[in-house]
Amino acid sequence: MSDTVELSTSKAAAIASRPEDTTHAKLEQVVRDFTRPGESEPFRALGPVDLELSHGEFISIVGPSGCGKSTLLNVLAGLTKLTTGSVTFEGKSIDGNVPDGVGVVFQEDASFPWLNVWDNVAFGLRRAGMAGDETASRVEEALDFTGLRDFARAYPSQLSGGMRQRVCIARTMVLRPRLILLDEPFGALDQQTRLLMGEELLRLWRETGATVLLITHSLDEAAMLSQRIGVMSARPGRFLEILQTGWPDDRDSTIVENAKFGELTSHLWSLLRQETMAAMKQSTDGARS
Amino acid sequence: MSLAGWIRLIIIAGSVLALEVACRTGAVPVLTMIPPSEMASSLWKLLISGRVNGDIVFSLTNVISTILLSVLGGFVIGAALHAVPRLRHALDPLLSAYYAVPIFVFYPLLIVMMGIGPPSLITMGAMFGVVAMIINTLIGLDRVPAAMMKTSAVMQLGPLRSLLFVRIPAASLHLVAGAKLAIAYSIIGIVAGEFILATAGVGKRIAFAYNDFDNQMMYGLLLLLLTFTITVNLALSHLENRLRKRWGQ
Amino acid sequence: MNSRRFDMLLLAAAFLLFWAIAARLAGPDALSTPVATLTRAVSLLTAISFWDDVAATGHTMLWACLIVLAGGLTAGLLVGSSRLATQVVEPMLGPLYSIPKITLYPVILLIFGLTPSATISFAAIHGIFPVMIFTINGIRQVPPIYERSARVMKLNRFQMIRSILIPAALPEIVAGLRVGFSTTLLGAIIAELFASTAGMGFLLIRATEAHDVIDIMAITAILFAFAITANSLLMRLERHVRHG
Numbered sequence: 001m002s003d004t005v006e007l008s009t010s011k012a013a014a015i016a017s018r019p020e021d022t023t024h025a026k027l028e029q030v031v032r033d034f035t036r037p038g039e040s041e042p043f044r045a046l047g048p049v050d051l052e053l054s055h056g057e058f059i060s061i062v063g064p065s066g067c068g069k070s071t072l073l074n075v076l077a078g079l080t081k082l083t084t085g086s087v088t089f090e091g092k093s094i095d096g097n098v099p100d101g102v103g104v105v106f107q108e109d110a111s112f113p114w115l116n117v118w119d120n121v122a123f124g125l126r127r128a129g130m131a132g133d134e135t136a137s138r139v140e141e142a143l144d145f146t147g148l149r150d151f152a153r154a155y156p157s158q159l160s161g162g163m164r165q166r167v168c169i170a171r172t173m174v175l176r177p178r179l180i181l182l183d184e185p186f187g188a189l190d191q192q193t194r195l196l197m198g199e200e201l202l203r204l205w206r207e208t209g210a211t212v213l214l215i216t217h218s219l220d221e222a223a224m225l226s227q228r229i230g231v232m233s234a235r236p237g238r239f240l241e242i243l244q245t246g247w248p249d250d251r252d253s254t255i256v257e258n259a260k261f262g263e264l265t266s267h268l269w270s271l272l273r274q275e276t277m278a279a280m281k282q283s284t285d286g287a288r289s
Numbered sequence: 290m291s292l293a294g295w296i297r298l299i300i301i302a303g304s305v306l307a308l309e310v311a312c313r314t315g316a317v318p319v320l321t322m323i324p325p326s327e328m329a330s331s332l333w334k335l336l337i338s339g340r341v342n343g344d345i346v347f348s349l350t351n352v353i354s355t356i357l358l359s360v361l362g363g364f365v366i367g368a369a370l371h372a373v374p375r376l377r378h379a380l381d382p383l384l385s386a387y388y389a390v391p392i393f394v395f396y397p398l399l400i401v402m403m404g405i406g407p408p409s410l411i412t413m414g415a416m417f418g419v420v421a422m423i424i425n426t427l428i429g430l431d432r433v434p435a436a437m438m439k440t441s442a443v444m445q446l447g448p449l450r451s452l453l454f455v456r457i458p459a460a461s462l463h464l465v466a467g468a469k470l471a472i473a474y475s476i477i478g479i480v481a482g483e484f485i486l487a488t489a490g491v492g493k494r495i496a497f498a499y500n501d502f503d504n505q506m507m508y509g510l511l512l513l514l515l516t517f518t519i520t521v522n523l524a525l526s527h528l529e530n531r532l533r534k535r536w537g538q
Numbered sequence: 539m540n541s542r543r544f545d546m547l548l549l550a551a552a553f554l555l556f557w558a559i560a561a562r563l564a565g566p567d568a569l570s571t572p573v574a575t576l577t578r579a580v581s582l583l584t585a586i587s588f589w590d591d592v593a594a595t596g597h598t599m600l601w602a603c604l605i606v607l608a609g610g611l612t613a614g615l616l617v618g619s620s621r622l623a624t625q626v627v628e629p630m631l632g633p634l635y636s637i638p639k640i641t642l643y644p645v646i647l648l649i650f651g652l653t654p655s656a657t658i659s660f661a662a663i664h665g666i667f668p669v670m671i672f673t674i675n676g677i678r679q680v681p682p683i684y685e686r687s688a689r690v691m692k693l694n695r696f697q698m699i700r701s702i703l704i705p706a707a708l709p710e711i712v713a714g715l716r717v718g719f720s721t722t723l724l725g726a727i728i729a730e731l732f733a734s735t736a737g738m739g740f741l742l743i744r745a746t747e748a749h750d751v752i753d754i755m756a757i758t759a760i761l762f763a764f765a766i767t768a769n770s771l772l773m774r775l776e777r778h779v780r781h782g
Contacts, residue, residue: 079439104443110436113536114458124444127454157537168440175444293625300626321648379545388717389769391724393731394739394761397746397754402568473636480638485731486746492640496732499644507644514641522636526629 024211025053025076025179030085031236032071044236046071048085051230051239053179053213058205060214060222062268063232064279069215072237073183076213077104089179103177103210107184111156111167117143118152121170128175142170145207146200162186162193166200173204180204182214186221194218195253198225202252219272223264224255231271234279240271323508331509341494341510348479348491351407355414355475360468362415363422368452370423371430384427387420396482405488414478418471425467429460465532469525476518570752578756594736598654598726602661606718610666611711614673618707624674635667640728647733657729657737664725665718672714676707709780716772723765 031047046068053059061069074080075087081096089099111120121142125135143149146166156164165185172180182201186194198221205212216222222229223245230242245264247255255261290298305325311317312324323331335341370377395416399409433456441455457464483492491510498507554572561569570578582588617623643660650656684706688698730739738761745753 077443079442098443098445100445102443104439106436106439108434108436110434110440112437112455112458114461123454127444127446127450155535155537157535291625293622296622296626297630301630322645375545378542379549382546386766386769389720390762390765391720391727393724393728394742394758396731397742398758400746401749401751401754402564476636477638477640481640481728484640484643485728485743492638495641495644499647511641511645515637518637519633522633526632 022054023052024055024057025089026087027051027072027076028086030072030075030087031083032068032075032080033083042083046075046235046237047083049238051242053211056209056211057228058202058212058214058226059228059230060216060226061230061232062216062219062222062272063237064234064272064276065217066235066279066283067232067275068235068237069232070183072232073104073181073213073215076179077102077181079104101176101178103172103175103180105165105168105172105180105182105185107187109156109161109164109168109188111164111171113156116153116155117148117159117167120156120167121148121174124171124175138174139170142173145173145204146170162189162197165189165197169200169204173208176208178210180208180210180212182212184215184217187217194221199252201225206249219265219268220256223261223268224251224253229264229268231268232275234275235282240275243267320502320504323504325512327505328508328512331505332512335506335509336513341491344489344491344494345513347407347489348483351410351414351479351483351490352476354407354411355418355479356472358411358415359418359471359475360422363419363467363471364426364464366419367423367426368430371427377427384420384424392417392478393481393485396485400486405486410479410482410487410490413482414475417478418474421470421474422467425463425470426460429463429467430456432463433459462529462532462536462538465525465529469522469529472525473518473522476521480514567749567751570755574752575755575759578752579759582753582756582760588741591737591741594654594734594740595726595730595738598657598661598729598737599723601658602665602722602726603719605658605662606665606669606722607715609662610669610714610718611673613666614670614711614714615677617670618674618677624678628674631667631671635671639663639725640732643729643732652733652735657726657734660729661722661725665722668721669714669718672717673707673711676710676714677703679710680706709776712772712776712779716769716776719772720765720769723768727761 028050029048030050032045033042034045035042049072051072061072063069071080075082076089076094078087078089078094078096078098087094089102092099112123115123118139122135122139125138130138140149143152146169148163148166148170151159151163156167159167165188169185185201186197189197201212201214202225204210214222214225226245227247228242228244231240232238233240243264246260308317308322309324309326312319312322312327370380393413396409396413399412403409403412437455437459438451441451446454479490480492483490484496485492487493491514495507495510495514498504498510557569557572561571561574566574617627639660642663643656646656646660646663650659680703684702685698688702693701726737727739727742730737731743734740738757742754742757745757
């Protein structure tokens with residue numbers, strides 16, 4: 001593996017604009033409860049959790065189904081309010097409002113079927129009122145980066161699942177987010193495509209210098225892509241452990257050959273095995289009546 | 290054309306031909322029905338003579354007004370209900386039971402309230418079509434994928450721009466289906482109203498022609514109506530299919 | 539009482555209030571009040587002559603529904619069970635359904651004359667479409683995996699149809715029967731509005747020509763109540779079939 005990486009101009013600019021404090025986003029004692037009509041006890045989806053994200057890091061969150069990983073992402077993105085605790089991004093508090101500079105990619109295909117790829121990617125920029133030629137150049141840049149240049153006039157329905165996710169990623173990229181949140185973005189794709197998309201995500205991370213938080217249920221994916229991994233318990237999710245992987249910045253999918261990779265994934269599973277069984281029990285308890 | 294298409298063509302052409310033969314040979318008495326070819330020539334003569342132009346304009350104006358009212362009105366009401374879940378929840382049983390009631394039963398009531406003429410006709414037609422549009426608007430807005438709604442939130446679009454740029458386009462298949470139904474119902478409502486009781490219009494002309502034993506006029510106009518509604522329906526279906534194709538359905 | 543029931547009651551009360559106010563403003567020549575309408579409806583329901591007309595409409599409905607049931611189901615089952623037939627027929631159903639069937643009424647009258655048969659056939663051609671459409675859809679939407687599972691379980695054709703296909707298609711078919719009933723009722727009323735000598739629709743037209751507002755409103759209310767009740771019962775049946 002090579003040891004030096006060329007910094008792209010956008011990444012250099014991103015690094016240069018960072019404040020002295022390395023904390024990019026922070027969750028403190030965050031709890032998210034849902035009150036259900038007709039039930040006396042609120043449903044605790046998440047927490048309490050504490051998490052600090054450093055500028056430009058790549059962190060994954062893993063945990064059993066229903067543990068609240070998506071809730072954590074929603075809270076961080078400002079898509080949902082918290083019950084108690086605080087969430088800050090770039091020093092400012094978020095509470096149910098999406099701040100500037102955050103991009104989100106979801107598991108479900110959110111590409112707009114009524115627009116072609118070009119218009120999809122340009123969508124956010126146009127709504128933000130950006131000038132035509134600036135929009136065009138950013139869109140071209142993103143299309144080139146995600147390998148969609150030849151499909152610019154195609155409609156999402158003509159593309160495969162993996163390519164549609166690339167459209168969503170490109171659409172997010174053009175807005176130059178400083179924090180990129182991904183909620184199981186490759187969950188609907190087959191394993192091989194997942195591995196390649198993972199490499200592309202790493203490339204995106206390296207090019208933009210953004211902070212990336214990836215939610216995934218794939219231990220391999222988390223172990224391969226991240227510098228840190230947060231392991232969550234079954235619902236209500238709390239962090240069991242946040243570990244460091246120690247991988248170099250220029251890693252790619254071939255890292256799976258590294259002996260430490262196997263140790264990492266077995267450690268993750270040892271933490272999660274019990275939690276996963278507990279989560280299964282939780283989901284079947286609801287079906288009994 | 291596919292095999293199914295050819296079979297369909299043969300069935301339609303065959304039926305028309307069979308009807309033609311049956312009428313010409315007297316198997317179907319001439320007082321009951323005139324041959325299709327005569328219907329066509331009668332319609333042609335009618336159109337160039339201009340005798341029924343006033344009625345055609347009358348009906349067409351009513352139909353267009355009704356369509357605008359039921360499609361736009363239905364959309365606005367549907368979108369408004371979608372924004373007030375409590376009201377929608379309470380009205381849901383009424384909406385699903387609406388077409389169980391023979392809506393036409395209200396026509397006499399409308400006549401006494403508004404008199405015979407365009408207002409009662411258009412109201413009747415709109416009453417017929419509007420709920421189909423409301424229901425489809427509600428379903429369409431319901432089915433906007435959550436990931437799209439969240440994406441519009443992440444792009445900080447706000448409620449109005451989210452509606453215009455994301456929710457309406459995302460619901461467009463259902464909105465078009467609803468409009469198709471509303472349009473069909475609007476045409477049916479106007480023609481049926483004119484037929485039953487009206488001062489003018491194609492429906493009224495057909496009814497009067499029946500009463501006067503004027504089969505030429507009656508069947509000529511029936512053919513006009515048939516052609517018109519089928520053309521409109523096919524055109525709308527074509528639009529709908531093109532939209533579906535783009536969406537990959 | 540749950541909150542939706544309460545809201546519905548609230549809306550119903552608001553509607554009645556609105557009606558009463560509108561009636562007072564518009565005067566008895568345009569709208570009768572809720573109370574007056576109810577009173578008239580009750581007196582109609584207790585009058586024997588009224589029931590003669592109810593019977594006439596009922597007679598039409600009975601025969602029309604039988605035709606719709608037999609014809610619509612049979613046609614639907616035959617077409618639905620053949621992929622080619624469905625491909626041929628389906629594109630035709632939309633345009634046919636959009637034709638104002640009222641325009642065919644004169645043709646029917648010419649064929650049958652001013653007889654109950656005309657009213658019955660007219661009502662039937664209204665209802666036959668929904669039953670056919672829903673039945674075809676019901677059969678086509680049965681997942682092919684069911685049929686494959688039946689083969690794996692070594693069921694013969696009859697067993698498969700009886701224990702898998704029909705239960706799987708039944709909810710859609712029953713929904714079609716419900717819509718077919720309402721549509722047939724609509725057809726019957728329209729027929730009676732235009733050309734008949736008996737029935738509820740005939741009563742309505744007669745009241746319209748006499749500008750008898752209170753009768754119009756009372757009969758409309760009775761028909762409205764009947765249609766809603768019938769629909770609720772059929773919905774119960776449909777729900778039972780869906781969960782049972």
